[in-house]
Structure formats: C-alpha cells, structure tokens
Amino acid sequence: MAEWEIRKLHILRTLREQGTVTATAETLRMTPSAVSQQLTNLSARLGVPLLQAQGRRVRLTDAARLVLRHAEAVFEQLERADAELAAYARGEAGEVRVGAFSTAVPALVVPAVRALRAAHPGVSVRVREAEAEEAYELLAAGEVDLALSLAAHAPSAADPGFTRVPLLADPLDLALPPGHELASADRVRLADLAAEAWIFGGSGPWSDITRAACEAAGFSPYQGHSAAGWTAILAMVEAGMGVALVPPTAPVRRAGEVMRALTEERPHRHVVAAVRKGAADAPALERVLTALREVAAGLSGQERRE
Known part of the structure; x- marks a missing residue:
C-alpha cells in the first residue's frame, strides 16, 4: 500500500491551485526548493510521477490529479474532525x-x-x-x-x-396513612411518631437517613417493614401498615397516602x-x-x- 502523507498532499493541492512552485512556496511560507523536494519525495513514496516539466513551469500529471481526487475526501473528513474537535474544546460536543x-x-x-x-x-x-x-x-x-x-x-x-x-439539600416529607390522627394536625413533629411502625430499607442510604433523622428527634425508629422501592413503601403506607420519610423528588406518589411537611427539625438529605x-x-x-x-x-x- 502506498504511503500517504497529509502535509505533502496539501502542498500538491496548493500547487494545483496556485499554478507555480514559486507561488505555492509563498502561500505556504516555504522555499521553492523545499516545495520541490517534498513533492519529489511524495512521488517516490507513491511510485508515480506527479509533476511534468512544461517549459520553465511544471504541470500536474494525470496520476497527480487522480491522487488529489481521492485526497479531497480525506481533506473534507479532516475539516469535519477539526470542527468537531473545536466544538469539543468549547464544551459543545x-x-x-x-x-x-x-x-x-x-x-x-x-x-x-x-x-x-x-x-x-x-x-x-x-x-x-x-x-x-x-x-x-x-x-x-x-x-x-x-x-x-x-x-x-x-x-x-x-x-x-x-x-x-x-x-x-432535599427536605423530607412525612407519608402518613389516610385517617391517621396527625394527617390533619396543625403541627407535625418527628418526635410525635416515635411509637409508629416505620417503613424503610434494611440497609443502604435510606435506612441510614431514616434512622439518623429519628435519632436526632430523640428516638430510635421501630422498623415495622423493610422496603427499598418507593412503590412498595408508599403502598404499605396507604394500607396503614406504617409511616415513612419521603423526599419530594420521589418519582411515585399514591392518591391514598397523606404527605405532611414536618414543622420542626425538618430533616434533609x-x-x-x-x-x-x-x-x-x-x-x-x-x-x-x-x-x-x-x-x-x-x-x-x-x-x-x-
């Protein structure tokens, strides 16, 4: 397989656009001898003549035009890559x-x-x-x-x-069964529920949060039921099986349970x-x-x- 070099292909394309080695050198800020040397090297690597003398000038061979026809697709893809990299650097991609x-x-x-x-x-x-x-x-x-x-x-x-x-800092609400004596109370404190059965996971963050909030209110919660998912927790609350602390961002709410904001020492996660x-x-x-x-x-x- 031929060895393709992007820099040398760019020089060849510039020569096609500028028409002379001198103009190509000026455009790329190179010396004319450096341009000629790079294109001679590219010709040797590809194994085909790329330039043909025409008086004091040179012209591209048919092989050079074939090379450039395929190289254009490469240049186009590199332009896309440059644009995507620039977007990435700006945080846009x-x-x-x-x-x-x-x-x-x-x-x-x-x-x-x-x-x-x-x-x-x-x-x-x-x-x-x-x-x-x-x-x-x-x-x-x-x-x-x-x-x-x-x-x-x-x-x-x-x-x-x-x-x-x-x-x-996500404040926690209290989920109560319908008909609970505190469901319509003017003020609800966590300490008022010290004797209730609590519903929370057997381990993990919600167990830690519930236990820490209740202990801060002066009691250790009795775990009546263990559940980790909000669907299960709130279904049990609705059925009158216990109470639970619930974040406002919980994705599942049921029509049956009563949600109350605690009026004192409202815990947060x-x-x-x-x-x-x-x-x-x-x-x-x-x-x-x-x-x-x-x-x-x-x-x-x-x-x-x-």
Missing part, C-alpha cells in the same frame, strides 16, 4: 457518562438532559442507575464520569482523588455530585454539571416558595 441513584434520575438528570439538548445538542449524556455507594465505585473504576449520590456516601472533601459538588479530581474542567463535563446545578437551584427555589 462530547459524551458524559453519569451514574445516579434512582430518585435523582427523574428529578435531576432527566431535566438536565432536556436542557442540554436544547442549549448544547452536541453534548450527550449516558445514564447508569446505581445505588448511592455503587455510583462512587463506578466513578473510581472509570466506568462513569460523574456520580450523583447522597453526601453520606460520597467521598470526603479531603479525598485527593475526587472533587465534590454540592447540589441539593444532601445530594452531591462527584467527579475525578481535575475532570471538572473538561468542557462537556462542565456543561453537564452546570445543567445539574441549575435544575437543583430550581428545585430549591420551588421548595422555598412552598
């Missing part, structure tokens, strides 16, 4: 892999993706749902570029391998993003982080208005 816990996907990631499609259609986001702790394992392994999880399961701010980006140290400066990743911040700010503003 690129793929970002996001690992996120279940409720963060519809509440934060999906709205951010929609905003990016409108403002920066060249930036694509590939989403992988993962448990809170698993998201950081995926980040450390290089399988995602950004991890969305809860602060309790994020790397510490002192971790040299990651940069943490706070996104949202803190949602954070993490990236590998130094990666936040990557333009496409920075676009995704900005979109997530804007969605989170909108949710925080909505909560303040409510």
Whole structure:
C-alpha cells in the first residue's frame, strides 16, 4: 500500500491551485526548493510521477490529479474532525457518562438532559442507575464520569482523588396513612411518631437517613417493614401498615397516602455530585454539571416558595 502523507498532499493541492512552485512556496511560507523536494519525495513514496516539466513551469500529471481526487475526501473528513474537535474544546460536543441513584434520575438528570439538548445538542449524556455507594465505585473504576449520590456516601472533601459538588439539600416529607390522627394536625413533629411502625430499607442510604433523622428527634425508629422501592413503601403506607420519610423528588406518589411537611427539625438529605479530581474542567463535563446545578437551584427555589 502506498504511503500517504497529509502535509505533502496539501502542498500538491496548493500547487494545483496556485499554478507555480514559486507561488505555492509563498502561500505556504516555504522555499521553492523545499516545495520541490517534498513533492519529489511524495512521488517516490507513491511510485508515480506527479509533476511534468512544461517549459520553465511544471504541470500536474494525470496520476497527480487522480491522487488529489481521492485526497479531497480525506481533506473534507479532516475539516469535519477539526470542527468537531473545536466544538469539543468549547464544551459543545462530547459524551458524559453519569451514574445516579434512582430518585435523582427523574428529578435531576432527566431535566438536565432536556436542557442540554436544547442549549448544547452536541453534548450527550449516558445514564447508569446505581445505588448511592455503587455510583462512587463506578466513578473510581472509570466506568462513569460523574456520580450523583447522597453526601453520606460520597467521598470526603479531603479525598485527593475526587472533587465534590454540592447540589441539593432535599427536605423530607412525612407519608402518613389516610385517617391517621396527625394527617390533619396543625403541627407535625418527628418526635410525635416515635411509637409508629416505620417503613424503610434494611440497609443502604435510606435506612441510614431514616434512622439518623429519628435519632436526632430523640428516638430510635421501630422498623415495622423493610422496603427499598418507593412503590412498595408508599403502598404499605396507604394500607396503614406504617409511616415513612419521603423526599419530594420521589418519582411515585399514591392518591391514598397523606404527605405532611414536618414543622420542626425538618430533616434533609444532601445530594452531591462527584467527579475525578481535575475532570471538572473538561468542557462537556462542565456543561453537564452546570445543567445539574441549575435544575437543583430550581428545585430549591420551588421548595422555598412552598
């Protein structure tokens, strides 16, 4: 196979456009002898004559025109590559892999993706749902570029391998069965439910959050039932089997349960993003982080208005 060299092909194309070796040298800021030497070398590598003397000038051979006809497709593709690289450098193109816990996907990631499609259609986001702790394992392994999880399961701010980006302090509501004595009370405190059966997962972040919130209110919650998915948790609340703490961003709400905001010591779960140290400066990743911040700010503003 012939050895193709882009720089030498560019010189040949310029000679076709300028007509003389002297004009080609001036255009490319080379010496005429350097132009001749490069084209002689290209001819030797391709194994065909590219130039033919015509008086004191040279003209392109039929072989040279054939070479340039194929080279044009190469130049066109390289122009496209340059344009895409420039877009990538500006953060207008690129793929970002996001690992996120279940409720963060519809509440934060999906709205951010929609905003990016409108403002920066060249930036694509590939989403992988993962448990809170698993998201950081995926980040450390290089399988995602950004991890969305809860602060309790994020790397510490002192971790040299990651940069943490706070996104949202998500207030927690109380899900009560219909007809519960506190469903219509003027004030609801977490301590008022110390004797209730609580519904939360046997382990993982939601178990930790529920236990920590109840212990901060002065009691250890009795776990009446164990469930990790919001569909199951809220179905049991609706059936009068217990009570639960629920984030406003939970994707499933049922008509039967009663949602009440706690009036004192309202607990929050803190949602954070993490990236590998130094990666936040990557333009496409920075676009995704900005979109997530804007969605989170909108949710925080909505909560303040409510």
